[in-house]
Amino acid sequence: MIYPEPLENLINSLEKFPGIGQKNAERLALAILDFKDEEVEKLIKSLGDVKTKIERCQICGHLSVGNICNICSNQSRDHNLICVTEDSKSVFSFEKAGSFNGVYHVLNGLISPKDNIGPENINLDSLFKRVDTLTNPELILALKSTVEGETTTLYIKKRFEKKNVAISRLSYGIPMGAEIDYLDIITLDKALEDRKKIS
Amino acid sequence: MIYPEPLENLINSLEKFPGIGQKNAERLALAILDFKDEEVEKLIKSLGDVKTKIERCQICGHLSVGNICNICSNQSRDHNLICVTEDSKSVFSFEKAGSFNGVYHVLNGLISPKDNIGPENINLDSLFKRVDTLTNPELILALKSTVEGETTTLYIKKRFEKKNVAISRLSYGIPMGAEIDYLDIITLDKALEDRKKIS
Numbered sequence: 001m002i003y004p005e006p007l008e009n010l011i012n013s014l015e016k017f018p019g020i021g022q023k024n025a026e027r028l029a030l031a032i033l034d035f036k037d038e039e040v041e042k043l044i045k046s047l048g049d050v051k052t053k054i055e056r057c058q059i060c061g062h063l064s065v066g067n068i069c070n071i072c073s074n075q076s077r078d079h080n081l082i083c084v085t086e087d088s089k090s091v092f093s094f095e096k097a098g099s100f101n102g103v104y105h106v107l108n109g110l111i112s113p114k115d116n117i118g119p120e121n122i123n124l125d126s127l128f129k130r131v132d133t134l135t136n137p138e139l140i141l142a143l144k145s146t147v148e149g150e151t152t153t154l155y156i157k158k159r160f161e162k163k164n165v166a167i168s169r170l171s172y173g174i175p176m177g178a179e180i181d182y183l184d185i186i187t188l189d190k191a192l193e194d195r196k197k198i199s
Numbered sequence: 200m201i202y203p204e205p206l207e208n209l210i211n212s213l214e215k216f217p218g219i220g221q222k223n224a225e226r227l228a229l230a231i232l233d234f235k236d237e238e239v240e241k242l243i244k245s246l247g248d249v250k251t252k253i254e255r256c257q258i259c260g261h262l263s264v265g266n267i268c269n270i271c272s273n274q275s276r277d278h279n280l281i282c283v284t285e286d287s288k289s290v291f292s293f294e295k296a297g298s299f300n301g302v303y304h305v306l307n308g309l310i311s312p313k314d315n316i317g318p319e320n321i322n323l324d325s326l327f328k329r330v331d332t333l334t335n336p337e338l339i340l341a342l343k344s345t346v347e348g349e350t351t352t353l354y355i356k357k358r359f360e361k362k363n364v365a366i367s368r369l370s371y372g373i374p375m376g377a378e379i380d381y382l383d384i385i386t387l388d389k390a391l392e393d394r395k396k397i398s
Contacts, residue, residue, distance in 0.1 A: 002294040004264045006248035013242040017230050030288065031216050032249050033262070040250045043212040044243050049205035050231050051239045063232070065203045089229065095201045 059130065061106035061123040063088045071095075071103055078102045083140045084127065084156065086110055086149070090142060102140070105130065110148035111155055119155055127156070131165060138166040145172060258329065260305035260322040262287045270294075270302055277301045282339045283326065283355065285309055285348070289341060301339070304329065309347035310354055318354055326355070330364060337365040344371060 001008060007029055014025035032040060056062070057069035064070070071077065071091075081102030085091055086109065094100050109122035119125075131137045141156060143149035157167055172190040174183060183191075200207060206228055213224035231239060255261070256268035263269070270276065270290075280301030284290055285308065293299050308321035318324075330336045340355060342348035356366055371389040373382060382390075 001269075002291055004253055004262050004269070006245060006252045006264065007262065009241070010245035010249045013238070013245050016234065016238060016242075017227050019226070026288070026291065027218070028216050029249060032246060033253065035215065035250070037250065039212070039215060040246060042208070043215075044246055046205060046209035046212050047231060047239060047243055047246075050209045050228060051234070051236065053205045054203055054232065063203050063206065065205065070200075070203070089225070092201055092225065 056108075057106075059126075060104050061108055061126065062091050062104055076101075080134050080136050081138045081140070082127075082131070083142050085142050086144065086152075094142070102138075107143075107152065110143065110146075111152045112148045113151075122152075124156070128159060131160070131163075136164075139168070141167065141169045143169070255307075256305075258325075259303050260307055260325065261290050261303055279333050279335050280337045280339070281326075281330070282341050284341050285343065293341070301337075306342075306351065309342065309345075310351045311347045312350075321351075323355070327358060330359070330362075338367070340366065340368045342368070 003011060003026075010029040010032065011022070011025045014020055014028050015022060020028070035043075053065050054063050055065075055067070057064040057072055058067050059072040060069060062069045062071065072079075078101055082105050083094065083100060083102055084105045084107065085094075086107055088106055088108075091104050091106060094104070105123070105127045107122045107124060107127075109117055111117060111119055111122065131139070139156070139160070141153045143153050153169055160167060172187065172194060174180065174187065174191050180188070202210060202225075209228040209231065210221070210224045213219055213227050214221060219227070234242075252264050253262050254264075254266070256263040256271055257266050258271040259268060261268045261270065271278075277300055281304050282293065282299060282301055283304045283306065284293075285306055287305055287307075290303050290305060293303070304322070304326045306321045306323060306326075308316055310316060310318055310321065330338070338355070338359070340352045342352050352368055359366060371386065371393060373379065373386065373390050379387070
């Protein structure tokens, strides 16, 4: 055995994280030796807490401490305006941006026939039931522009076709500050197609 | 607060690791949710073990469970042949390569006047004492070729000048398999200067 046993075990555990290879795991494991005792204790406590205390919100599917997440239980938000996202990471991004005052619905996946993921395998049913209870619902589909994202967008659009639900998707275009000559041609085509009249 | 509290705490803890930024910490923290319970328990146990069970070997300064490391307590190794390294990571690398049958001395740093690190601040004194007890000592200095590495190499060389200690350093040259036209000029110069006669 090349590493002292506790280090070997820690490296093996760290290698289970996505994107952490052996060299990186070694680097992180050795960093622990320079941590203060209370820092290691904090890390250990928070690891346990994340695993035991975090569940899915019963309304929107977002990560939550308790049955209902902070966002769904916040009465100052617009509960008729629902932003549909693939995962909780997207919710964190919108919340960091800070300008959205509606609520979310986290699908925890996208429809993907090639991976055998159908509409029944993601958190869609609860979205349909939820929207049916609202009087003046509006959906913003914030799904990525891949085959899976487009398929899911189309499926949701079709489901609400004959109902009184306003549905929009995020705009495609040039990221703010991006150099136009570095953009891929599909984005550039989309930006041209969706051009916005300014005078 | 954008994240549920346990997640926020875990992200803050993970950001303390070198090279882990906020985005990466979020990614790693969320990965925990997909870990099996026993995987999280293993991770938590190994974190505690690394912090509490690993110490420095009293002979060589390498990481060890107990006073004396596995390498120093291995009697089948050549205890007169000492490879001097900057840190324990170098020891792990040599041990992975697997061909070295001597022992090590880990300096846990390099002499660096600009950072106020003198010979007395690294694990050098114990090296001198250790070598003095040996009858036929040989040192291999495996330190990097920076100003600090060269300074430390020179200091050790000078210390043993009038004593009967064979000292060598690792060879400089072209890394195996490297493209010559991609090499930096200093390495290329060194490889030319240190060329080896083959017939």
